[in-house]
Amino acid sequence: MQNKDRIKSAFESMMFIFGDPIDAKLAAGAVGVGRAEAIDCFRELVAEYEARKSGLRVRETDGRFGFVTYEENLDYIRAITTPVRERRLSQAALETLAIIAYKQPVTKSEIDSIRGIKSDRVIEGLVVKELVEDRGRSNAIGRPALYGTTAKFLEYFDLKDLGELPTLDDEELEDAIRSFGEPDEDSENTAALLAQTTLDI
Amino acid sequence: MAYKIRLNVFEGPFDLLVYLIERAEMNIYDIQISVITRQYLEYIRMMEESDVAASSEFMVLAATLIDIKARMLLPRIKEDGTETEDPRTDLTKRLVEYVRYKKAAAALENQREFARLKLQKPQEDLLQYTGEPDVYLRMEMDSFIHAFKNFIHRRAKGEELQRIRRGVERQRLSLEKKVSLIGKLLAGLRKAKQKLLKFSELLSGDGGRPDHVVTLIAVLDMASAGTLKARQETSFGEIEIFPADEPAEE
Numbered sequence A: 001m002q003n004k005d006r007i008k009s010a011f012e013s014m015m016f017i018f019g020d021p022i023d024a025k026l027a028a029g030a031v032g033v034g035r036a037e038a039i040d041c042f043r044e045l046v047a048e049y050e051a052r053k054s055g056l057r058v059r060e061t062d063g064r065f066g067f068v069t070y071e072e073n074l075d076y077i078r079a080i081t082t083p084v085r086e087r088r089l090s091q092a093a094l095e096t097l098a099i100i101a102y103k104q105p106v107t108k109s110e111i112d113s114i115r116g117i118k119s120d121r122v123i124e125g126l127v128v129k130e131l132v133e134d135r136g137r138s139n140a141i142g143r144p145a146l147y148g149t150t151a152k153f154l155e156y157f158d159l160k161d162l163g164e165l166p167t168l169d170d171e172e173l174e175d176a177i178r179s180f181g182e183p184d185e186d187s188e189n190t191a192a193l194l195a196q197t198t199l200d201i
Numbered sequence B: 001m002a003y004k005i006r007l008n009v010f011e012g013p014f015d016l017l018v019y020l021i022e023r024a025e026m027n028i029y030d031i032q033i034s035v036i037t038r039q040y041l042e043y044i045r046m047m048e049e050s051d052v053a054a055s056s057e058f059m060v061l062a063a064t065l066i067d068i069k070a071r072m073l074l075p076r077i078k079e080d081g082t083e084t085e086d087p088r089t090d091l092t093k094r095l096v097e098y099v100r101y102k103k104a105a106a107a108l109e110n111q112r113e114f115a116r117l118k119l120q121k122p123q124e125d126l127l128q129y130t131g132e133p134d135v136y137l138r139m140e141m142d143s144f145i146h147a148f149k150n151f152i153h154r155r156a157k158g159e160e161l162q163r164i165r166r167g168v169e170r171q172r173l174s175l176e177k178k179v180s181l182i183g184k185l186l187a188g189l190r191k192a193k194q195k196l197l198k199f200s201e202l203l204s205g206d207g208g209r210p211d212h213v214v215t216l217i218a219v220l221d222m223a224s225a226g227t228l229k230a231r232q233e234t235s236f237g238e239i240e241i242f243p244a245d246e247p248a249e250e
Helices: A004-018 A024-033 A035-051 A071-080 A091-103 A110-116 A122-127 A151-156 A171-178 A188-200 B001-009 B012-021 B033-049 B056-074 B089-115 B141-192 B206-227
Strands: A057-059 A064-069 A132-139 A146-147 B227-230 B239-243
Touching: A004 A024, A004 A035, A024 A035, A024 A064, A035 A057, A035 A064, A035 B056, A035 B141, A057 A151, A064 A071, A064 A146, A064 B239, A091 A110, A091 B001, A091 B089, A110 A122, A122 A132, A151 B089, B012 B033, B012 B227, B033 B056, B033 B089, B056 B089, B141 B206, B141 B239, B206 B227
Parallel strands: none
Antiparallel strands: A057 A064, A132 A146, B227 B239
């Protein structure tokens, strides 16, 4: 099957039946083309659905493609279903997930050290939610487990790949930290702080 | 008071420390260790007063702060005239690193707010499209008989469980009977000009251990309801039972 339109048509049917995002390699094998060509076709589908302003969109995550609903239709979907209140991730879970996402593969003790507190249970929870997974062992002493994010993590945050993670801009960070406060000359607080400083010395 | 509401919010010692630094509008690269240490310790004390056990990690950071505070008091000029490292450097590095991931966490949370608007189907059950939609039972006669026997056995067990359950209910009825029996015996005490009943007198001869248990529960029940008083001088000794209006002292 070499005709591009036929391939794309086949992919649409496959995505519809499969539900879960389908791996480009699996789809490529089914129609007898290479993976790169399959990805090409899938990406054309992504663009076409978007151009058509369809209520279905094709989403790419980690080399897998699947249908998702158009974000502005959520209210209508809710109207015909029983809305389930999403349990949001706790601050602890988000912190831990952020460390794993940006530093992966990373060991438990590295995570603990950054957070300043044991993270075992939080990590366990993230593993159960399938947002992070065991990625083998580090060569460090004790061969501790390494953690990384999953394909589901990318879907959960609507990211094509890890390159799409929000950037951790050092300058922005420095700005944020400085905005904690340069000593403000007028405030009483500062006066108290300065008094304290002299005691320090 | 704003403190107490935030007590459970801190995810760890760094979270608390960053909050205190931020609240004091302090520069993270120039932490006033003395001020922050005092506030930090105050906070931990408050946690303890509200019965929130501060985890050991909070204590470790407290010790670190005190250590830095002490070292800040020492002169930092070495003999050759160069300065030693600022005692705060290591802590500052770790705090900046922590703040970096706290920011990243906020960015992820924000990202999720958009992501949750798009819905995706869960993996479909593809069985109905595969070659063998029906699952045939391919079994030898022997294993079929074995499975059937197991089924009969499980059923019998289930019925036995049902019987035991009914048995438990029967015992519960006898607790009520026991209570009314003890009530009658207590009422009869006065006529017989006796002061007390002995626990052993309450037991029926053939009831066995269940009867002991039910009798004890009946006595405790009535004691807590105030219909009788009970006294036991020694462990495992005789329990003496009085009417509630009888002074227990002789």
